[in-house]
Each structure stands twice: as C-alpha cells, then as structure tokens.
Amino acid sequence: xxxxxxxxxxxxxxxxxxxxxxxxxxxxxxxxxxxxxxxxxxxxxxxxxxxxxxxxxxxxxxxxxxxxxxxxxxxxxxxxxxxxxxxxxxxxxxxxxxxxxxxxxxxxxxxxxxxxxxxxxxxxxxxxxxxxxxxxxxxxxxxxxxxxxxxxxxxxxxxxxxxxxxxxxxxxxxxxxxxxxxxxxxxxxxxxxxxxxxxxxxxxxxxxxxxxxxxxxxxxxxxxxxxxxxxxxxxxxxxxxxxxxxxxxxxxxxxxxxxxxxxxxxxxxxxxxxxx
Amino acid sequence: xxxxxxxxxxxxxxxxxxxxxxxxxxxxxxxxxxxxxxxxxxxxxxxxxxxxxxxxxxxxxxxxxxxxxxxxxxxxxxxxxxxxxxxxxxxxxxxxxxxxxxxxxxxxxxxxxxxxxxxxxxxxxxxxxxxxxxxxxxxxxxxxxxxxxxxxxxxxxxxxxxxxxxxxxxxxxxxxxxxxxxxxxxxxxxxxxxxxxxxxxxxxxxxxxxxxxxxxxxxxxxxxxxxxxxxxxxxxxxxxxxxxxxxxxxxxxxxxxxxxxxxxxxxxxxxxxxxxxxxxxxxxxxxxxxxxxxxxxxxxxxxxxxxxxxxxxxxxxxxxxxxxxxxxxxxxxxxxxxxxxxxxxxxxxxxxxxxxxxxxxxxxxxxxxxxxxxxxxxxxxxxxxxxxxxxxxxxxxxxxxxxxxxxxxxxxxxxxxxxxxxxxxxxxxxxxxxxxxxxx
Numbered sequence: 151x152x153x154x155x156x157x158x159x160x161x162x163x164x165x166x167x168x169x170x171x172x173x174x175x176x177x178x179x180x181x182x183x184x185x186x187x188x189x190x191x192x193x194x195x196x197x198x199x200x201x202x203x204x205x206x207x208x209x210x211x212x213x214x215x216x217x218x219x220x221x222x223x224x225x226x227x228x229x230x231x232x233x234x235x236x237x238x239x240x241x242x243x244x245x246x247x248x249x250x251x252x253x254x255x256x257x258x259x260x261x262x263x264x265x266x267x268x269x270x271x272x273x274x275x276x277x278x279x280x281x282x283x284x285x286x287x288x289x290x291x292x293x294x295x296x297x298x299x300x301x302x303x304x305x306x307x308x309x310x311x312x313x314x315x316x317x318x319x320x321x322x323x324x325x326x327x328x329x330x331x332x333x334x335x336x337x338x339x340x341x342x343x344x345x346x347x348x349x350x351x352x353x354x355x356x357x358x359x360x361x362x363x364x365x366x367x368x369x370x371x372x373x374x375x376x377x378x379x380x381x382x383x384x385x386x387x388x389x390x391x392x393x394x395x396x397x398x399x400x401x402x403x404x405x406x407x408x409x410x411x412x413x414x415x416x417x418x419x420x421x422x423x424x425x426x
Numbered sequence: 427x428x429x430x431x432x433x434x435x436x437x438x439x440x441x442x443x444x445x446x447x448x449x450x451x452x453x454x455x456x457x458x459x460x461x462x463x464x465x466x467x468x469x470x471x472x473x474x475x476x477x478x479x480x481x482x483x484x485x486x487x488x489x490x491x492x493x494x495x496x497x498x499x500x501x502x503x504x505x506x507x508x509x510x511x512x513x514x515x516x517x518x519x520x521x522x523x524x525x526x527x528x529x530x531x532x533x534x535x536x537x538x539x540x541x542x543x544x545x546x547x548x549x550x551x552x553x554x555x556x557x558x559x560x561x562x563x564x565x566x567x568x569x570x571x572x573x574x575x576x577x578x579x580x581x582x583x584x585x586x587x588x589x590x591x592x593x594x595x596x597x598x599x600x601x602x603x604x605x606x607x608x609x610x611x612x613x614x615x616x617x618x619x620x621x622x623x624x625x626x627x628x629x630x631x632x633x634x635x636x637x638x639x640x641x642x643x644x645x646x647x648x649x650x651x652x653x654x655x656x657x658x659x660x661x662x663x664x665x666x667x668x669x670x671x672x673x674x675x676x677x678x679x680x681x682x683x684x685x686x687x688x689x690x691x692x693x694x695x696x697x698x699x700x701x702x703x704x705x706x707x708x709x710x711x712x713x714x715x716x717x718x719x720x721x722x723x724x725x726x727x728x729x730x731x732x733x734x735x736x737x738x739x740x741x742x743x744x745x746x747x748x749x750x751x752x753x754x755x756x757x758x759x760x761x762x763x764x765x766x767x768x769x770x771x772x773x774x775x776x777x778x779x780x781x782x783x784x785x786x787x788x789x790x791x792x793x794x795x796x797x798x799x800x801x802x803x804x805x806x807x808x809x810x811x812x813x814x815x816x817x818x819x820x821x822x823x824x825x826x827x828x829x830x831x832x833x834x835x836x837x838x839x840x841x842x843x844x845x846x847x848x849x850x851x852x853x854x855x856x857x858x859x860x861x862x863x864x865x866x
Contacts, residue, residue, distance in 0.1 A: 286514070
C-alpha cells in the first residue's frame with residue numbers, strides 16, 4: 151500500500167519536474183523581447199484603445215513613441231491623456247514635450263427644432279447615416295443635424311448627449327477627449343475637433359449650409375447666409391460656397407464678442423472658456 | 427404548355443397592385459416651367475450649353491455629355507431659360523438644374539413627328555451608336571447607365587443575345603406594360619436597331635406572364651420579323667433585375683464584379699428600346715417618358731406621357747391631387763423606389779412611377795430582435811446573408827468584413843426587408859454596407 155503512494159509521488163513528481171524543465175528552456179529560448187521603454191510608456195497611457203491618436207490602439211502608440219526620435223515624437227499626441235501624459239512620456243524618453251493647445255469637439259449646427267422646424271416626418275430607421283442617404287431630412291437643410299444621434303452612440307467617453315427639447319447633440323467639454331469618433335461617424339461632417347484660440351476661448355461658425363442665403367434661411371433661422379459681415383472684422387475669416395469659416399487662429403478673446411454680435415442670424419458662437 | 431422562364435435563387439411574390447394596367451397612356455399637360463437636372467444618369471454631369479435668357483425649342487441640346495460615361499440632356503419644352511443653378515431635387519439635396527419657362531410648343535425641325543412606323547434600317551452600327559448618343563439615351567429601368575456604352579462593344583467582347591427587359595416586376599408600375607401594348611411594333615423595331623448595332627440576330631423580349639395583352643401583341647408581331655423572339659417569364663420579384671433576368675432567359679450566371687457583356691448578354695429596358703427607336707429612326711431625343719401615377723391613395727391613377735422636367739406636383743394634380751390619406755410619395759416602385767421630400771422636384775429620365783401611398787401596408791413597423799429564422803437569406807436573389815451584413819454594420823465592422831460577406835453584390839431589391847418577420851429594415855443596413863465598401 152505504501153509502495154503505491156511512493157510510486158505515484160515519484161512518477162507524478164518526475165513528470166512535473168521534466169515538464170517544468172522543458173517549459174523553462176522553451177520560455178528562455180523563445181522569449182519575446184519587449185522593449186522596456188514600450189512597457190513603461192504603455193503603463194502611463196490611458197488604455198482607452200480609442201484610436202484617436204491615429205494608431206491601432208494604446209500598445210501601437212506606445213511602440214511608436216518608443217521608436218520615435220525627437221522630431222517624429224513631436225507629431226505624436228494622445229488626445230485622451232492630453233498634455234499630462236505626453237509630458238510623462240517625454241520625460242521617460244528625455245525629450246522636451248511640445249505644447250499643444252487644448253482641443254474639444256464642437257457641433258457646427260444650430261438647427262434645433264425651433265430654428266429649423268420639421269417640414270416632413272421621417273419614420274425610417276433611427277440612424278443619421280441612413281437618413282442622410284434618403285433625403286435632406288426633416289428640416290429640409292441638406293447640411294444640418296438630423297437629430298438621430300449616431301454621434302451619441304459613437305462617443306465612448308459619454309461626452310455627447312441628445313438634448314430632448316432641442317433635438318441636438320450636446321458636447322460635454324469636460325468629458326470630451328477629442329478622439330474624433332463623432333467627426334468620423336457624422337454623415338454630414340458637422341463636428342470639428344477645434345483647438346482653442348491662442349489666448350484661450352473659442353469662436354466658430356455653427357453652420358455648414360452651403361445653399362444661397364435666402365434658401366438657407368427658409369430651412370433654418372440660424373443659418374449662415376454668407377453676408378460677409380464677419381469677414382470685415384478679421385481678414386483671416388473667409389466665405390466660400392456661401393459659407394463662412396473662422397479659422398482657430400482668430401483670437402477669440404479679442405474678436406469673439408464682436409463677431410458674435412455682428413452675425414445677423416446668430417450663426418457665430420463665442421465661448422469665453424472652452425472647459426468648465 | 428409553353429415553358430415559362432424564371433431565376434432559381436430567392437425571390438418573393440408581393441401583391442401586384444397593377445391598377446393602371448388598362449389605363450391608356452395620355453399626354454400630360456405642358457407645365458409652365460420645367461426644371462431639367464443635368465445629371466440624370468450614372469457618371470459625370472453633362473456640361474451646360476445654355477445660359478439664362480437663351481431661347482430653346484423642344485429637343486434642343488441644353489447640356490452636352492462630359493466624357494464617355496455621361497449623357498446629353500435636351501430641352502423638353504420650347505421657351506426661355508430662366509435659371510441655371512442648384513435647385514433642391516426630390517431628396518431635398520441641391521442638384522444643378524436648368525429651368526425653362528414654356529412658351530408655345532415649337533419642336534426642332536429635324537424631329538420626325540409623323541405617326542407612321544419606320545421599318546427600314548439603313549444605318550451602319552457606328553451611325554446608330556452616334557444617334558443613340560445624340561439622343562441622350564440612358565437605361566430607363568432605373569439605373570441610368572448611358573446606353574451608347576452598351577451598344578458600342580469593345581473589340582474583345584462578343585455578345586450573342588440582346589434581352590429586352592419587359593418584366594416590370596415592381597408592384598403598381600405599368601409604364602412599361604402600357605408601352606408594350608401601345609408601341610409594340612416600335613419596340614420590336616428598336617430591338618432590331620440595337621441588334622444591328624451589335625451585329626447580332628438574336629433579341630429576346632422578356633415579358634412577365636401577368637401582362638397577357640402585351641405578350642399576345644408582341645408575340646404576334648415578332649413572328650413578322652427575323653431575330654426577335656418573345657419569351658414569357660413566370661411572375662416573381664425581382665425578375666426584372668439584370669442578373670436575375672439573364673439567368674432566367676439564358677441560364678447563365680453573372681459572376682460577381684462582372685458586366686453582362688462579359689457573359690455575352692446585353693439587357694435593355696423596353697422604355698430604353700423605345701427611346702432608341704425614336705432617337706435613331708425618328709430623330710427624336712429623349713425628352714419625354716411614360717410615368718405611372720398610382721398608389722392606394724391616388725384618386726385617379728393613370729399612365730402619363732410626361733416631358734422630362736415636369737414638376738412631380740403637376741402630375742399629382744392631374745391625377746386627382748393629394749388626399750389626406752397620403753403618407754408618403756414614392757418615386758419608382760414601392761420595393762426599390764425612394765420616398766421624396768420635395769414635390770416641386772422634376773420628372774427625370776429615370777422616373778418610372780410616382781406613387782401616393784398610405785395606410786398600414788406602407789408604414790414602417792417597429793423592428794424587434796432578429797430571431798435567426800434565415801428567411802432573408804432564403805429570399806435573397808443574390809445569395810447573400812442580409813442578417814450577417816446587418817450585424818456587421820451594427821458592430822461597425824471594418825469594410826473588409828463587409829466585403830467578405832459580398833455586400834457589394836446586393837442589388838437593393840428589398841426582398842430581405844419585405845420578408846423579415848421582425849420588421850428589421852435589412853435593406854437599409856445593406857445600403858450602408860455598400861457605402862462603407864465604396865469608401866475605401
């Protein structure tokens with residue numbers, strides 16, 4: 151009886167020992183050598199795997215950072231982690247972190263239920279991408295918000311919500327990490343990842359309608375009618391295809407209020423502070 | 427018992443609703459203003475040849491084909507050009523259009539307006555193709571593919587059969603049916619013209635068995651001409667699809683990504699063939715077409731010969747106006763057509779029907795979860811799995827996954843959505859999938 155136990159222990163113990171030795175040698179022989187730097191960079195990343203940096207995920211971004219020399223490193227940026235994370239990675243690499251202005255997603259449309267009342271009833275699938283294919287939408291504006299919330303579903307950070315009274319998506323600037331998912335999903339390209347202007351604040355044209363002024367106004371009372379008034383305030387502002395665009399380089403603190411007040415339809419939005 | 431042809435895979439049998447089968451084609455009233463889009467075909471928009479203030483006659487060239495895949499556009503009324511600009515079309519999106527204010531009805535002198543049928547074709551294939559091109563003819567079945575490309579074969583391609591598509595499998599539509607009944611001989615002559623351009627002696631006019639009058643007329647007349655035969659097809663939707671019809675008539679299967687010409691076939695809609703007859707033998711460019719105005723909420727349904735550019739609202743007015751029951755206005759058939767948002771939009775070369783629909787049958791129903799019954803895959807005439815495509819679209823899968831599911835081969839017939847017991851709008855998802863594939 152005792153022999154049986156001893157034999158069992160010896161056989162099992164021997165097998166285990168042999169297996170352990172094989173595994174040990176295999177793990178040494180075929181070890182995947184990972185760059186220490188990649189691991190340390192990956193640890194400081196937010197691990198959202200959102201792809202906002204343009205890489206396939208956080209691991210890919212960490213590898214790119216580890217391999218980068220100083221000039222290529224300046225082009226890498228993790229919008230989710232922001233300046234803090236980039237500084238951390240830069241110090242690991244021994245580079246100086248470059249300053250990037252804070253960015254946030256802005257919706258360039260004010261076609262609320264009141265500004266752009268519905269002229270038809272849309273009763274097909276509740277998806278902007280489908281509605282955009284079928285027609286110009288309930289308001290009749292071919293470039294305006296369709297109120298069906300594909301962007302809200304696409305946002306992984308809970309920064310977008312659909313306002314029930316206006317029907318418009320609202321960006322929560324505190325939660326927005328500028329990953330650009332909304333920009334990609336919106337079939338009408340209404341979102342823009344916009345850096346705040348050099349001295350802080352933000353001023354932009356909240357309209358994408360390229361129809362002639364009179365037609366645009368018929369669809370929406372807050373449409374840009376290409377009246378050119380804003381172009382007289384700052385030369386950087388250009389009107390193309392019946393639509394004005396204010397580049398982010400225009401100083402919002404200096405011109406913001408004036409631009410907002412000059413717009414006859416109220417299509418220009420001025421925010422003194424981007425976050426908070 | 428005559429053999430009846432049909433395609434083997436998938437298909438459905440929706441209610442026919444062919445309420446206008448017995449309504450003769452009547453000329454629609456001339457509108458006060460026509461707006462003619464410069465892009466009524468697949469390919470590049472035509473180059474605008476007129477400016478505001480120009481005087482035009484019926485049949486005057488107003489926009490010239492820009493490149494090979496493009497088509498000429500002709501004025502459909504005589505009068506003065508009042509606007510050349512972006513005007514919201516049927517979908518509400520702006521399209522380049524030419525507005526012409528009607529003054530009288532003066533035709534270009536070159537157009538032969540006599541009613542007699544010309545039976546002699548003394549033209550070379552090249553002359554025929556040139557005349558088709560100058561007539562601005564495009565595939566009138568709905569795709570809008572410029573016809574001259576189909577009739578002028580590249581040297582390395584060989585075609586042995588011309589299929590004239592007189593199936594009209596969409597419910598409600600009867601424009602092609604009426605044309606086959608009233609202009610049977612012209613259609614046969616048109617088929618012979620295309621035969622000659624292709625250098626073949628084998629045209630098959632495919633007609634659905636639910637159009638007995640057209641079958642009778644065409645069969646009797648086709649016996650008088652060499653190289654034109656009539657084949658009767660069993661009723662099934664979407665028999666009028668190019669792939670399905672080729673399969674039904676010849677038994678050949680069109681591989682994915684290939685054109686009918688690669689397997690020796692050319693398919694032309696009867697409307698197109700009639701337009702070819704008029705353009706080649708009567709010098710009359712394509713500026714009017716037969717439009718069915720119908721629908722379960724239409725007061726006086728009928729078939730109209732309408733000038734291109736006639737506002738849709740004017741045709742609705744002539745057939746009794748909008749009643750309160752109308753919930754949607756659809757251009758084309760109820761299966762593949764599009765709901766329009768703007769009745770000021772014009773009739774184009776591709777407008778086969780205007781349907782005024784309402785009631786439970788045509789309403790969207792609340793979609794529930796997929797129960798994995800597989801009915802959509804059974805009825806899909808392209809042999810796809812619509813449920814899998816929908817799932818891939820919902821999960822935002824990469825275009826590669828959609829390509830592997832062959833979503834690009836979807837013919838957008840709508841059988842899947844029609845048959846789905848959970849009311850899932852599968853066709854919409856397939857359309858998104860096709861869009862995603864095209865993006866990359």
